[in-house]
Amino acid sequence: DTEVTQTPKHLVMGMTNKKSLKCEQHMGHRAMYWYKQKAKKPPELMFVYSYEKLSINESVPSRFSPECPNSSLLNLHLHALQPEDSALYLCASSQRTTSLTDTQYFGPGTRLTVL
Amino acid sequence: AQSVTQPDIHITVSEGASLELRCNYSYGATPYLFWYVQSPGQGLQLLLKYFSGDTLVQGIKGFEAEFKRSQSSFNLRKPSVHWSDAAEYFCAVDGGSGGGADGLTFGKGTHLIIQP
Numbered sequence: 001d002t003e004v005t006q007t008p009k010h011l012v013m014g015m016t017n018k019k020s021l022k023c024e025q026h027m028g029h030r031a032m033y034w035y036k037q038k039a040k041k042p043p044e045l046m047f048v049y050s051y052e053k054l055s056i057n058e059s060v061p062s063r064f065s066p067e068c069p070n071s072s073l074l075n076l077h078l079h080a081l082q083p084e085d086s087a088l089y090l091c092a093s094s095q096r097t098t099s100l101t102d103t104q105y106f107g108p109g110t111r112l113t114v115l
Numbered sequence: 116a117q118s119v120t121q122p123d124i125h126i127t128v129s130e131g132a133s134l135e136l137r138c139n140y141s142y143g144a145t146p147y148l149f150w151y152v153q154s155p156g157q158g159l160q161l162l163l164k165y166f167s168g169d170t171l172v173q174g175i176k177g178f179e180a181e182f183k184r185s186q187s188s189f190n191l192r193k194p195s196v197h198w199s200d201a202a203e204y205f206c207a208v209d210g211g212s213g214g215g216a217d218g219l220t221f222g223k224g225t226h227l228i229i230q231p
Binding site for chain 2: 004006033035041042043044045048056058088090092102103104105106107108109111
């Protein structure tokens with residue numbers, strides 16, 4: 001089973017709202033990722049968590065706050081977003097092996113619209 | 116830094132015809148390469164991957180890809196396309212140290228249109 005689940009599927013929020021995106025995997029993977037994908041563009045890496053620790057933050061604005069409560073869950077907390085933050089937010093996970101043969105598996109994404 | 120180029124933004128193929136989607140990479144060491152497919156509004160599904168060994172790799176849904184180091188290419192092929200293959204296809208390279216540590220760098224994607 002290579003399933004990564006994301007909730008909600010769709011989210012509409014105002015610029016003053018606080019919301020959270022959730023991602024879950026039960027494959028025993030130890031690395032989890034957030035990507036942002038604008039329409040007709042490729043996914044762009046935002047954050048990487050490795051063994052529940054933030055290992056990469058690709059200069060993402062502080063209005064995006066990731067959290068990894070345990071090895072199966074990954075959250076993205078949203079606050080004071082801008083309309084240009086509207087996008088598909090993709091979560092992925094990988095085994096995070098030392099054999100350099102890691103593969104990322106993606107969830108279906110959350111479609112975020114900021115009004 | 117690593118990068119991936121997909122030269123074709125759109126490709127139109129007749130149903131039943133063969134398909135080749137191009138991908139060129141720029142990377143100093145042995146690249147770890149992937150092809151993903153994305154249907155509209157959906158997440159990415161892994162088609163196949165190359166880490167080492169046999170340069171011709173088989174994937175799901177009848178796809179295959181060939182790694183050619185001399186041409187810095189990793190082209191995706193399918194002998195006979197079906198209407199359900201219409202989607203966005205992304206080539207990606209694992210960044211740097213492998214093991215997923217640096218996330219993936221994606222090409223800009225190729226939009227595949229299937230003509231009846």
